[in-house]
Amino acid sequence: MITLLIDYSTGLISGLIFSAYFGILFGFDLKFMIFLFLPAAVVALSSRKIKRRVEIILPFFWASLTQIIVAYVINLYYTPLDYLIIIESNFLSMLVTMGILPFFEYLTRVYSEIGLLELGNLSNPLLKNLSLKAPGTYYHSMIISNLAESSAEIINGNTVLARVGSYFHDIGKVWRPQFFSENQKNKNPHSDISAKLSSLILNNHVTYGIELAKKHRLPILIEDMIAQHHGTRVKQFFYSEYYNQTGIKDTNMFRYPGPIPQFKEAAILMICDVTEAMVRSMQELNAVDLNEKLDNLINSLFFEGQLDDCGLTLREIRKIKGRIIRTIMEMNHKRVSYPKVEAKELRE
Known part of the structure; x- marks a missing residue:
């Protein structure tokens, strides 16, 4: 056992x-x-x-x-x-x-892979609630789960933990889901509030996610992934807005609560999370541009110190990057354009 x-x-x-x-x-x-x-x-x-x-x-x-x-x-x-x-x-x-x-x-709250797989059933009440209240976040989590699982596989990590942790990492977004870009339709509610309040709301999806994890007795490692998937990164958009308005240089109020990732699967989740957000912002998807942008993204995480405690080696990071690019390109392949045939010709 x-x-x-x-x-x-x-x-x-x-x-x-x-x-x-x-x-x-x-x-x-x-x-x-x-x-x-x-x-x-x-x-x-x-x-x-x-x-x-x-x-x-x-x-x-x-x-x-x-x-x-x-x-x-x-x-x-x-x-x-x-x-x-x-x-x-x-x-x-x-x-x-x-x-x-x-x-x-x-x-x-220490789970075997058997328990993790059962927990990752998509009929789980937490995941059902996420799909109803924040469908954009739910879809985002499903995409990340595929990226994280394949990335963990290439470095012989825990693929089950990577996948199931990805399912639950954003469960805190059920509180005020409209404040997150993947759930927005037309108006951005951040336009009507201050940059500091926007930062607090974004932080809350981490703290509320941790509360839900404790309440529903999710595995401790998944609770850690919820806490660590943003590390202590600065929300650059809101910090820039605040600085332009006030001229005050204070990044601390615009940082996620952290901590930074403490194990490989949490770091993989962080990389996949920011990668998926980056891919959504790309006008046209091709392997060359994706490789360049992913290089810049990982370098940014590395020099910010977000990957210092996770145990990933440079060789493993290179493998993860290659697998992410391959998986994204396979997920976004274009369908063959079929010639149009009249409906009456298709009938026997």
């Missing part, structure tokens, strides 16, 4: 500690340590890519088989009844894991 909730390395180390502890408890019995550790290692290894609850059966099947083989080789057990007990105990462990995992996820 530790591998499902955290990662393979942590699961393997936990298995080693567990085996050593009980080996020492039983008088430094090396055979018993091996008997416990090898199945634990097999469970950790076979749990890495589980994405459906029914697949939880597999690790326990392989654990039972490993324990029987190890027990036979080192002569730890001799009777068929002992082997049957091994199978029964692993079967019970499987049932317990399947039963308590959803409750453990809900209580701790």
Whole structure:
């Protein structure tokens, strides 16, 4: 279960500690340590890519088989009844894991990939509400989820977290959705208020999103992605407007609350978020212009210090940039123009 909730390395180390502890408890019995550790290692290894609850059966099947083989080789057990007990105990462990995992996820807000996939069902009440109150934001989130998932895949990141985190990153925009460009039809309400108030309203979609994440017990990592997807960037449009009106140089009141991204998937979300906004502003989409603009955008994030704590290497950033360009161009391909045929000719 530790591998499902955290990662393979942590699961393997936990298995080693567990085996050593009980080996020492039983008088430094090396055979018993091996008997416990090898199945634990097999469970950790076979749990890495589980994405459906029914697949939880597999690790326990392989654990039972490993324990029987190890027990036979080192002569730890001799009777068929002992082997049957091994199978029964692993079967019970499987049932317990399947039963308590959803409750453990809900209580701790630490989710396995299974839980994340279930949470990312588009019928989720939070996503349904977003689609009704802020349809432009909902569509924006769906596009970003595709970009983020493919970007995480190219660097061997957590693709499920990248996709599901993208679904929820802007849920705070259900409060005053008309103040966000993707939901505006004609009039821009920012025209009637001060630049400082506009900045506060934009900040609120982050703080309100965090409140919703806590209220609905979304995973802690998704709450972090909501908080970090804008980092501490300055809202340049409103800052420029304020400066032109007052002559005061103070960027702090125009910064997002942050913090800056603390892990790779949060940084990927930030890059994809600003990229999607940039693509919407382009008159004509082509790979050359997109490459140049994306270079400038990533350089800007880099020199602003927004990517300092996320752990992405320059090699990974280059890979992400290439994958984003490829995905956007594939998503925006032009359809072939079909010749017009009279309707009467199409009838049999």
